[in-house]
Amino acid sequence: MDGVSSTEIALMFAVGTGAILLLVTAIVLFVVFYQKKMLQEQIHRQELETAYQRKMLLATLESQENERSRISKELHDGVGVMIQSVLTNVQALGDRVEADVRHDITEAVTHTHQTLREISFDLMPASLERFGLIHALKELCTRLGKRGSVRLVYTGDDSLSDVSGEQQVLLYRIAQEAVNNAWRHSQATEITVEVSQSQGQLTLRVSDNGRGIPPEVQKQSSGLGLFNLRTRAEVLGATLEFTHLQPSGTGVHVQLATHG
Template sequence: MDSLFIEDIGVITVVIFGVVLLLVMGLTLILFFYLSRKKIIQKELEKKTLELNHQKEMLKATIVAQEAERNRIAQDLHDAISAKLNVVSLSANFLLEEENVTEQETYEIINHMLKVTNKTIESSRKIAHNLLPPILEKFGLGAALEELCDEFNNSKKVQVSSKIEYTTGRLSKDNELHVFRIVQELMNNSMRHGKAKGIELNFNPKEENLFLYYKDDGLGFDTKKIGIQKGLGLRNIETRVSLLQGEISYHSEKQKGVEVEITI
């Protein structure tokens, strides 16, 4: 009897120990899954926060770029249009108010007014062209980029070599304008800040994506300090690349020019 009782106690002890062990293992697994799930949720929240901060930065950069563009247009209108129209207005008032104006003086004033008017018309065309190049609207991105390269070549200040392989309509009109502005900004940066004498531009398909390669032989910059040196131009470029859902990388050294690779 005693031996059977002892055996029963032993069995009960083993069962209780097994149940406790299973409970501990169960609680451990539950705690593990809880902590793992909490960590995953925390990572997701951090990721979402980073995305939101990035979107805020892009929005801020877009607003800054828009304001800068508005200021530039306002300055162009003031310098190139308002000032010239003011000259025409003064000349017209002079002819109306002055009585002792000779025929020769009248002819000279009118001739000057016509010249100023023609210059004003030409200035307004340039401003309109900068806002939206007509060739981009009519013939697409490829033709617009070729014309842009020709314009820089014709300036005689820089030599541009280009290879553009683009099928019209592959990008939407808005996205074509983004690409055009990116290349325009890169070229302007090369001329103004890089003092470049040579520019290379390749724009072509790469599998399912579009690949843009840009290089100049200008002053270059330290890529380690790009976050500090990043001006409005580079921020504007990065904002447009983001809107295109693309990726951008810079390669540069001081006095060794700049290479930019963009995949759209």
């Protein structure tokens, strides 16, 4: 065989084929690991994007709350004082105006003042900034309880720890939205608001004895009210659950991890 033995040929083929197979293995491993790396980078990018979106949402909500607070104070301390002064002037008119007319004007101005105070409170309760979430929720229950036939009750802790001002505002908005939803749509006769804190977990529960939210509405979350609840819970980093209560009613359950 011209000086080349079978063993040498076999060795030559073995080396050549082995080298190519090694190259193939390297290519396959490269593809698998590179794809894995690409996937990890993609997940990392998505996480960054989600965090950025959350930050943007938080900034939007913060500026919204600041604006609400500003308008609320403007209404309460500016326009409210002016209306109060109009009322004083009307009462000071005395006999110069007929009693019926004075009474009508006084009633209209008082009604306007009351409405203004309610709008101001809905925009941003002063008690939330001054005394915190619990006080504001109690005030919400009292105020809404006076407006109609629905009984509103606050049950739960009297103080909170390790909950920042921003978190308290977001929790208040969730409770306010849930109470308003129950108030407007559930035909409930009683709404209960409860805040409790134990073992580093804060729980906010708003429950009513109304007709409940149909499951398809819960899933769609097309309503602005439910969307707002979900968005705020997401920004807060809290879990939000809707439960159907027995015999009737809905429970909105928010759970937030705190360090207290």
